[in-house]
Amino acid sequence: MDTRRVSADDLLILLEVARSGRLTRAAEVLGLSHTTVARRIESLERVLGSKVLVRTTTGWDLTPLGRRALRTAEQLDQALHELRTGDDDALLDDVVRLSTPDAFSVLVAAPAAARLRTRHPRLQIEIVSATRPAGTHRSGLDIEVVVGEPRVLRADAFKLASYTLGLFGSRDYLATHGAPESVRELTAHGLVYFIPSMLQIDDLDVGRRVVPEMRDAVTSTHVFAHVAATRAGAGLGLLPTFLAERHDDLVRVLPEEITGTVDYWLVTRTEALRRPAVAATVAQLKDSAAALSSGTAGNPVS
Structure with missing residues (x-):
């Protein structure tokens, strides 16, 4: 391990890469170049003495060391939000990315996102409409709603409706x-x-x-x-x-x-669920999805 201290900036860059799953996306969000993001990740890996990211077919995923570093990065990010704003709503000044089947997107996810945005105007929610199995290494997503019970590792899964x-x-x-x-x-x-x-x-x-x-x-x-x-x-x-x-x-x-009978299941990584914005989105999806099981989702139309 390098004898230098871990850079707080490098940890925050790792946090954004973990959220998006892509160096280019993280660079866009942070206002940096792709090469700068890659160089800072390499610097973090030199200080920590091992890889924090591994390339997968869908982007970049965290190594075990990377997941430990991410926990520190999340705590740092939360502390900085609280310092800048001094209020609890800063915890939901975040971007949450979720993937859901198309019908769920329209009747549950989009209305749930609107309700959350009413209470937390700084929250951003990105919805990808897709009917597919839960990803093994889909690190660019915070939440996945899938049809049928998923088989996933290093993730939390529960039936929604x-x-x-x-x-x-x-x-x-x-x-x-x-x-x-x-x-x-x-x-x-x-x-x-x-x-x-x-x-x-x-x-x-x-x-x-x-x-x-x-x-x-x-x-x-x-x-x-x-x-x-x-x-x-x-x-x-x-x-x-x-x-x-x-x-x-x-x-x-x-x-x-x-x-x-078909079941909707929600899947999210443990480290993502520790983010207040993700936890709030999951809670809202739970409440909104209950209407599907009760048969009250949406009003009849001609």
């Missing part, structure tokens, strides 16, 4: 093609659902299990496209009931026979 999948058709489609009265009659209808070859979440493969004989009609990676195609009469859509029931022109068919 559950929702139901049901089979729906538009009133016009059912009037023209007839409403199926049995599972056997479903073979006469096309299915609107996810693209099988691009489905990354095992829990969402329920569509292929509950209606295995239906042929694909319109498929998409986005659930709002499923809703739109079903409303336009492309076939019968296997849709989240909390989305479909917002539309008066959609009718559920065979509700007893065709149903499935």
Whole structure:
């Protein structure tokens, strides 16, 4: 280990790299060049005697030494915020980055972010809409909301909410093609659902299990496209009931026979959860997600 003292500035640079997962992003936020950020990280590693970052396929992740250094950096950052402002709201003068499935983004995450911003105007929340498994080394994100129970290491995970999948058709489609009265009659209808070859979440493969004989009609990676195609009469859509029931022109068919339950889970790293802004965002998401399980998410629309 180098005999020089650890630089507080270098620790704060490490903190920003850990938040974004990328040297270039950290450089933009800090107003520094990419080479300066890289040089300061190298300086920190020389003083500490080992690597604090390791390159992954999605950016940069922390080593065990890096995670220890990050805890010190977080404490330093918090102390500086308190010194500059002298109030508790400074703890939420931060950027929180989260990834969520598209329906959750629109009906839960975005309204939750708005409510937080009302109370904490200096808080910034970035929402990435994606339906994918929890990342093993996705250090650029503070929070991930995923479908199905995740298998993650060095992270905290808990179930946020559950929702139901049901089979729906538009009133016009059912009037023209007839409403199926049995599972056997479903073979006469096309299915609107996810693209099988691009489905990354095992829990969402329920569509292929509950209606295995239906042929694909319109498929998409986005659930709002499923809703739109079903409303336009492309076939019968296997849709989240909390989305479909917002539309008066959609009718559920065979509700007893065709149903499935899917869970939303939240994943966050322990070191991220120690940041007050992340903890506040997680708490708000918990409260907002409860409406999905209770069936009160959003108002019906035509």
